[in-house]
Amino acid sequence: MPSYRLLKEAKLIKTDEFSSVFNFRKRIATEYLALHYQANQLQRPRLGLVVGKKTAKLAVSRNYMRRVLRELFRLQQHEISAADIILRVQKKFDKRDFQLIKLEFNALVVKLNQRLARAEINHDKGHEA
């Protein structure tokens, strides 16, 4: 039985960790979200969130977006391959858009897993060659 608890180990904390993911320069974007990622050596994915003041002026709406994304990550964490992920909100959304955001998030996860799997294969091939 997998646990859906969200632990401190599953979060990106330090500025260095954030910058290293950004510098890796891999990015998947949809209308509302942008996902930066970098494969890590841990057994689990780690999440960092960026919600800029530019996307929503009010702290309330920024907090809402953060919490929704964290919840989605929490429920999906075992389907996501091991990588450091930063979710960046590009466009404001609220409670009415929840289903839309859920679909976008799922699409992002699928895409991410595909890309990581492909990278794994290429990496192995490179080793054999």
Add this chain to the structure above:
RNA sequence: GAAGCUGGCUAGACAGUCGCCGUUCACAUUUAACUUGCCAGUUUACUGGCAUGGUUAAAUGGGGAAGCCCCCUGCGGGUUCCCUUUAGUGAAGGGAGGAAAGUCCGGGCUGCAUAGAGCAAGAUGACGGCUAACGGCCGUCCGUCGAAACCUUCAAAGGCGCAAGCCCUGGAGCAUAAGGCGCGGAAUAGGGCCACAGAGACGAGCGUAUUAAGUUACGGUGAAACGCGGUAACCUCCAUCUGCAGCAAGACCAAAUAGGCUGGCAUUUUUACGCAAGUAAAUAAGGCGUGGUUCGCGCUGCCAGCGGGUAGGUUGCUUGAGCGCACAAGUAAUUGUGCGCCUAGAUGAAUGACUGUCAGCUUUAGCAAUAAAGCCUACAAAACCCGGCUUAUCGGCCAGCUUCACUU
């Protein structure tokens, strides 16, 4: 009853599943420290072993598998087993606001500075009170705004009436109610400014008339005119207040790397002192890098300890000018006494997601009861803590004030 206004309270409710952050308790495991008893070595103080001894502190995850059980059938819970690792489960109770906001004032707290006074700079400004303090609050005075009511007046269509007039409607004006707003000191302490118009705009002078006499009166404009005006939200003066910084304050613990200090080791040669050991000063050798080589150029070893200190962590961190009730003092702000209560502490930043029922609002249908659909709400989220101010705000409830009309 109508209209206008003021103040206070509240900020959907209940239940379920998963999840987050503190607090407390219980038991279990691991680690560390201290301690008790026994045994052995050896000696009068240590070392080792044992107890599944005691106390304290800290931490308590991750992955996998099949079956069974439970219910509100789910991304659910329970149970069993395996792998890895130093390593967890359960229970109770709590978890955003009236503005948490803007950061406009005032304090607490903390560090630094500080004999006293002054200058500079900034702030405040009726009078009296409240307060830890304030630019806040309360009371009074003053100024100003303030109604569809009252009063005055005007207009016009209609109604009633023989007529005077009345009713109704609209416009204007006056003085106001409750209430709102007000940086509300000083203009002979001094300086500056006062457009256009006007003869003249801050110094008095000019014109006309008049008189013994610059004696007296008047002067189309203009906000202000013959006067020792107006303006201090122009400079200024007077009175009062203010040391500077801010929890990223401050305190403690403390990696890696570089550098500092101390000690030891390694090390070429020369000189001085000394019988010697050695001490002191200078110096290069050696090694490494560059280079085909000599020359040349650049760098200077190892170990231990100490202190400062960065990342990081802990603390400050929530019991406080606290909240509620009662009584008393006071017109009130507020204060005193008694009793009761404990109410968020995150730090890439917890307070969330989903579901159901009932309220609430909107729309549609309907005479109505009600039904269906939608919204699950306004403004908005703590970041050391308080007292205010200002601004944003869907509704709901309660209390009070003023004016007018009607009834008794």
Add this chain to the structure above:
RNA sequence: GCGCCCGUAGCUCAUUUGGAUAGAGUAUCGGUUUCCGAAGCCGAGGGUAGUGGGUUCGAAUCCCGCCGGGCGCG
């Protein structure tokens, strides 16, 4: 947590200090020129100075409260 600056025509800026007509360039529209355009020339419209209040005879300008935008320090 502190500190500072800016909002004027559709756009870019003057006028603000020291109060009294809100002005220039560009864009728009009309005319002229041309076979038709462009450029040029002539003319016109466009503003209650971000917003609300106050001081004053008079406010873009002085004072206060909001709204929006930007910058700096730790």
